Amino acid sequence: MTADTVDRAEGSAEGAEAAKAREREQRGWYFYDFACSVYSTSVLTVFLGPYLTSVAKAAADADGFVHPLGIPVRAGSVFAYTVSVSIVVAVLMMPLAGAIADRTGRKKPLLAAAAYLGAAATLGMFFLNGERYLLGALLLIVANASLSVSMVLYNAFLPQIAGPEERDAVSSRGWAFGYTSGAFVLILNLILFTGHDSFGLSEATSIRICLASAGLWWGAFTVVPLRRLRDRALPRGGEGAAGTGWRQLVNTLKDMRRHPLTLSFLLAYLIYNDGIQTVISQASIYGSEELRLDQTTLITAVLLVQILAVAGALGMGRMARTYGAKRTILGSLVVWTLILAAGFFLPAAAPVWFYGLASAIGLVLGGSQALSRSLFSHLVPSGKEAEYFSAYEMSDRGLSWLGPLVFGLAYQVTGSYRDAIISLVIFFVVGSVLLARVPIRRAIEGAGNPVPARI
Numbered sequence: 170m171t172a173d174t175v176d177r178a179e180g181s182a183e184g185a186e187a188a189k190a191r192e193r194e195q196r197g198w199y200f201y202d203f204a205c206s207v208y209s210t211s212v213l214t215v216f217l218g219p220y221l222t223s224v225a226k227a228a229a230d231a232d233g234f235v236h237p238l239g240i241p242v243r244a245g246s247v248f249a250y251t252v253s254v255s256i257v258v259a260v261l262m263m264p265l266a267g268a269i270a271d272r273t274g275r276k277k278p279l280l281a282a283a284a285y286l287g288a289a290a291t292l293g294m295f296f297l298n299g300e301r302y303l304l305g306a307l308l309l310i311v312a313n314a315s316l317s318v319s320m321v322l323y324n325a326f327l328p329q330i331a332g333p334e335e336r337d338a339v340s341s342r343g344w345a346f347g348y349t350s351g352a353f354v355l356i357l358n359l360i361l362f363t364g365h366d367s368f369g370l371s372e373a374t375s376i377r378i379c380l381a382s383a384g385l386w387w388g389a390f391t392v393v394p395l396r397r398l399r400d401r402a403l404p405r406g407g408e409g410a411a412g413t414g415w416r417q418l419v420n421t422l423k424d425m426r427r428h429p430l431t432l433s434f435l436l437a438y439l440i441y442n443d444g445i446q447t448v449i450s451q452a453s454i455y456g457s458e459e460l461r462l463d464q465t466t467l468i469t470a471v472l473l474v475q476i477l478a479v480a481g482a483l484g485m486g487r488m489a490r491t492y493g494a495k496r497t498i499l500g501s502l503v504v505w506t507l508i509l510a511a512g513f514f515l516p517a518a519a520p521v522w523f524y525g526l527a528s529a530i531g532l533v534l535g536g537s538q539a540l541s542r543s544l545f546s547h548l549v550p551s552g553k554e555a556e557y558f559s560a561y562e563m564s565d566r567g568l569s570w571l572g573p574l575v576f577g578l579a580y581q582v583t584g585s586y587r588d589a590i591i592s593l594v595i596f597f598v599v600g601s602v603l604l605a606r607v608p609i610r611r612a613i614e615g616a617g618n619p620v621p622a623r624i
Contacts, residue, residue: 208383212312217309219464224302251305330398355471452530460523474534
């Protein structure tokens with residue numbers, strides 16, 4: 170055997186070992202989505218909105234107002250306002266965490282800190298009872314902000330554990346893991362909630378257990394990515410971490426000015442995506458408070474959304490290959506607008522109609538966001554993928570407080586959840602108009618990328 174043959178054999182063995190190590194990290198990475206998605210599904214989407222609202226109503230005065238810091242707030246607006254505050258806190262924290270991770274290369278300890286702080290706050294929701302709406306608001310702010318920070322750190326691992334050719338597949342598997350865990354735990358929640366009498370529990374206690382169990386699940390399965398992911402040293406000089414984080418974001422946005430069509434698409438996405446996120450986070454309150462639906466109906470409706478979101482994403486992906494991503498997204502935004510209009514006229518105490526609305530949401534939810542991300546990837550200049558997607562994530566989180574704020578203000582002023590839900594139409598109308606005005610082919614050419622045959 171020649172020396173050259175030996176070298177090739179050793180190189181092949183090293184390559185196989187590196188591929189095995191990379192696959193191990195990828196499998197560990199999937200599990201953070203598996204861990205934290207339960208919070209988004211069970212806590213934020215299903216249980217906490219109606220439950221926190223009921224606690225706030227118990228603490229309200231005769232006119233239906235609570236007075237945090239002396240400010241009169243309708244009890245029904247507390248959840249929406251708290252979601253807005255949590256996102257503002259997250260936006261302030263994300264650049265700091267990102268910059269520290271970039272300067273030290275130690276993303277894993279920061280991910281652990283954010284994940285376990287969020288999990289502990291969620292676990293603490295077991296003690297949310299009586300009139301403790303301020304405790305609930307504080308725990309929601311901590312948990313929601315921690316989740317946002319942890320997702321920035323989690324996403325930052327992706328370029329390190331997957332090459333460009335496999336990144337889409339790895340990202341999609343993580344997304345699938347998240348939807349799987351969300352649906353599975355919701356089924357367990359449904360069993361506990363509907364059978365709470367047979368378990369010797371009150372309805373409120375069963376809800377508190379469901380809330381706390383999401384924190385337990387989040388913390389338990391976070392162990393897997395923390396054991397399998399590894400940090401890479403990324404030494405950087407320069408100013409303090411906070412300044413570096415904000416300066417990087419500002420510099421990236423300045424660079425986007427050289428690609429104004431990319432920036433135009435990003436603005437359109439931020440607006441319509443804020444509408445999507447607000448519909449998802451406020452749907453349970455609308456269902457329970459305005460439509461007078463029980464918790465079992467809400468849980469099964471969200472399960473339906475979880476299942477149909479996968480099928481909808483795959484279906485919209487096929488439509489995009491035929492009609493192009495831009496047209497498919499615009500079509501989905503029309504459907505979102507019709508969903509809100511239908512929701513406004515939806516009769517109370519009619520679960521069948523609510524299930525129909527949930528089915529429509531599921532069919533457009535996953536595809537709207539998946540196609541938006543893939544379309545944006547075509548508008549990113551080569552070599553700047555990481556910083557542009559960092560700005561994408563930061564800007565997304567940065568504007569996502571506006572929808573809940575509009576929803577909360579609409580209810581604060583009118584006292585009607587129907588008026589609050591219809592107020593969100595503006596996000597889909599404005600987002601559609603802005604997206605329709607973006608010449609996607611010219612935007613891709615301006616970014617220096619090849620234009621796909623169908624876009």
